[in-house]
Amino acid sequence: MNAVFVKDLSKTYKNGKKALDNFSVSIKENDIFSLLGENGSGKSTLINILTTYLMPDCGEIEILGKNIIDYPHEIRKIISCVSQNVSIDLHLSLYENLIFQSRLYGIEKNKAVRKIQKLIEIFSLEEFTEKRVATYSGGIKRRLDIAMGMISEPKILFLDEPTVALDTESRKSVWQIIKNIKNEYGTTVFMTTHYLEEAEKLSDTICIMKDGKNIAYGTSEDLKKYLKQNLIKVTLKEKENIKKFLKIISSEKFIKNTETVKNTITMNVENSSENIFTVGNILSANNIKYNLLSVSEPTIEDVYLSLVGKGRR
Numbered sequence: 001m002n003a004v005f006v007k008d009l010s011k012t013y014k015n016g017k018k019a020l021d022n023f024s025v026s027i028k029e030n031d032i033f034s035l036l037g038e039n040g041s042g043k044s045t046l047i048n049i050l051t052t053y054l055m056p057d058c059g060e061i062e063i064l065g066k067n068i069i070d071y072p073h074e075i076r077k078i079i080s081c082v083s084q085n086v087s088i089d090l091h092l093s094l095y096e097n098l099i100f101q102s103r104l105y106g107i108e109k110n111k112a113v114r115k116i117q118k119l120i121e122i123f124s125l126e127e128f129t130e131k132r133v134a135t136y137s138g139g140i141k142r143r144l145d146i147a148m149g150m151i152s153e154p155k156i157l158f159l160d161e162p163t164v165a166l167d168t169e170s171r172k173s174v175w176q177i178i179k180n181i182k183n184e185y186g187t188t189v190f191m192t193t194h195y196l197e198e199a200e201k202l203s204d205t206i207c208i209m210k211d212g213k214n215i216a217y218g219t220s221e222d223l224k225k226y227l228k229q230n231l232i233k234v235t236l237k238e239k240e241n242i243k244k245f246l247k248i249i250s251s252e253k254f255i256k257n258t259e260t261v262k263n264t265i266t267m268n269v270e271n272s273s274e275n276i277f278t279v280g281n282i283l284s285a286n287n288i289k290y291n292l293l294s295v296s297e298p299t300i301e302d303v304y305l306s307l308v309g310k311g312r313r
Contacts, residue, residue, distance in 0.1 A: 001065055003029045003156055003188035004050065009059030011045055011212075019045035020056070021212035027205065029064075029155075032182055032189045034199035036304060037209030043192045046209075047158055050190070051081045064155055080154035084161045086145045090134040094125060094144050097133060101148040112151075119147045122180045124173070139170025143177055150181060157181060159191040163198060171195070175202055200300040210308050223303045230272040231296040232279055235264045237289040245288055254278070259305055266296065268306055 004027040011020040019042045027033045037043050048054040049061065052072045061068040063075045088097050098119065102112035120126055123143050128136060133144065142162065149157060162178070163171040175198065181187050193199055199206050200220050208216040208223070216223055236242060242260060249255055249267070254275050256268045269275050272295045283290055 001029060002026045002062070003031070003064055004033075004190065005060070005062040006046075006050075007060040009046075009049070009061060010057045011042075011049065011054070012057055019212050020049075020059075023059070023209075023212060023214055025207050025214055025217060027188060027190065029188055030182060030186050031204040032178060032202050033191065034203040034206045035190070035192045035209060036194075036196065036199055036206060036300075038308060041209040041308075042212040043209060044160070045212075047081070047160060047190070047192065051079060051158055052076055077152075078155040079158065080149040080152055080156075081158040082146050082149040082160065082162065084164055086141050088133050088141060088145055088148065090132065092133060093130050094133055094136070094140075095120075095129040097144060097148060098151060101151045105152045107151070115151060115153070118184075119150060122184055123147045123177055137170065139166050139173055142166060142170070142174055146174070146177060146181075150185065150187070153185060154187060156188045156190060159189060161192055161194065163193070163195060171198070178202055196299070196301040196304055206300065208304060208307050216303065216307050220300055223300060224298045226303050226307065230269050231298050231302060232267045232269055232272050232276050233264055233292070233294055233296040234267075234279060234283070234290050235292040237263075237291055239263055241288045244286070245283070248282060248286060249279075252278075252282075257306060259302070263291075266302065268302070 007024045009020050009023045012018045023042065023046065035043050045054065049056050050063070052068060052075060064078060066075055068075055089100065092100065095116065098116045099112065102115065107115065120129060125143060125147065128140055133141060146159065146162065163174050166174065178189055182189060203220065205217065205219055206223055207214055216226060236245065242263065242265065245265065246258065254270045259266045276293065276295055280293055
């Protein structure tokens with residue numbers, strides 16, 4: 001059974017903005033699913049519909065086999081949503097926040113204590129249970145917020161930008177927490193993120209949205225096939241030659257788009273095995289020195305930039 005099934009979903013707001021346009025996707029149970037897209041692509045609207053906050057204009061939606069229009073109350077009992085803004089009480093301790101959350105769900109006290117102890121262990125929060133939450137770092141607050149979302153042991157957990165504004169170490173801690181949720185609870189995780197590396201490392205499946213549409217869906221390896229691995233990377237010796245090189249190749253029709261990071265230029269091209277020699281000849285003919293010229297394996301970032309229309313930069 002699919003955890004989430006969406007077919008031909010559309011939503012237009014009163015101001016005329018079409019947020020979702022015949023959007024379709026299916027997510028397997030116990031998968032970690034990442035939704036990628038620029039601001040305004042329809043991600044928030046989709047989550048608001050799937051979590052029963054918004055009604056769609058048309059389309060089919062099922063959560064674990066239940067139609068979301070016919071069974072909204074039943075669906076709310078088996079899902080949980082953690083937004084970007086933490087919903088914890090800064091004046092309470094970590095343990096008190098979890099107790100308070102369990103009471104909101106009407107969980108019997110002894111059962112709640114057992115659930116909380118398990119969450120504290122899985123989320124590695126043992127040393128933080130008694131102090132006021134206001135004294136904790138952003139990473140600990142985020143881990144607590146997600147733990148509170150798991151107190152009801154939902155079948156599907158929605159995470160909206162779970163690592164936004166966190167430092168690298170805290171982000172990696174949250175990554176491990178998300179993996180633990182999948183492994184320990186069998187929970188399906190539906191996650192939005194702007195960190196492409198995060199999606200690639202964590203996700204079983206990834207969807208890229210643009211203008212309310214699903215423009216690419218599959219595993220990380222599936223999505224990389226969209227570029228057919230036709231990437232050429234060149235690292236120039238002198239930074240001042242970057243503009244010169246980009247200007248020269250701007251008229252080359254075999255180059256679809258480029259991305260520049262420091263002294264390295266990545267080119268999405270037609271037939272990389274042949275055109276790498278063309279690029280080499282261009283560099284030599286214009287006396288542009290380089291440290292490395294190679295055919296490269298694409299990343300999810302390369303796929304994303306290609307599909308959402310982020311061209312030459």
